[in-house]
Amino acid sequence: MIAPRLFFILAGALACLPALATAQEDMAFMPDGGKTHLLSIFPEEDLYDIAMTERTTEEWMTFLDGTSSELTDAQKQTLAEYLELNLPLAEAEYADAKKASNMAMAFPADGKELAIANCQFCHSFFTGYLMQDRDLQGWRNVFVPPFHKELDMNEIERETFSRYSAINMPLKFDEVPPELRF
Numbered sequence: 001m002i003a004p005r006l007f008f009i010l011a012g013a014l015a016c017l018p019a020l021a022t023a024q025e026d027m028a029f030m031p032d033g034g035k036t037h038l039l040s041i042f043p044e045e046d047l048y049d050i051a052m053t054e055r056t057t058e059e060w061m062t063f064l065d066g067t068s069s070e071l072t073d074a075q076k077q078t079l080a081e082y083l084e085l086n087l088p089l090a091e092a093e094y095a096d097a098k099k100a101s102n103m104a105m106a107f108p109a110d111g112k113e114l115a116i117a118n119c120q121f122c123h124s125f126f127t128g129y130l131m132q133d134r135d136l137q138g139w140r141n142v143f144v145p146p147f148h149k150e151l152d153m154n155e156i157e158r159e160t161f162s163r164y165s166a167i168n169m170p171l172k173f174d175e176v177p178p179e180l181r182f
Helices: 004-026 034-041 044-051 057-065 073-086 091-099 111-118 125-130 136-143 155-168
Strands: none
Touching: 034 044, 034 073, 034 111, 044 091, 057 073, 073 155, 111 155, 136 155
């Protein structure tokens, strides 16, 4: 028998699943994360070599500067930070995604995806996340309070979220759709 409290937690989580499926679409106003940039600027035939490479952020920035992509400096930084933290991939993950014809599933969640999946269900996404002006350490400190330690995120995901947020937040007030303010 499921305890009443656990039942309501599980029921609430299940009720949120359809919302998560369309969350990226509803949050198009937010800057894209590293995975989105990666998949949008590189053809599939280049992804294997990238996915199996380990570089520092600075080395990824040099690599990105040598491409013909039209990413802004912030977008390049977002992508380089994501790549440093999340690559190289395991061969099996890459092979499974290729077999499924879904390269997005090969790569871990990026900062935007992590924010959408973890922030907006407990507090205002607008005031509690989108309008926060923090440096990298300030975003890392978000995970210090007990209620954020409970989030189901590993250390790499927490760092991916923190770096994305330090580069891309806060948004300007008028960049956020009115229905998502406050």
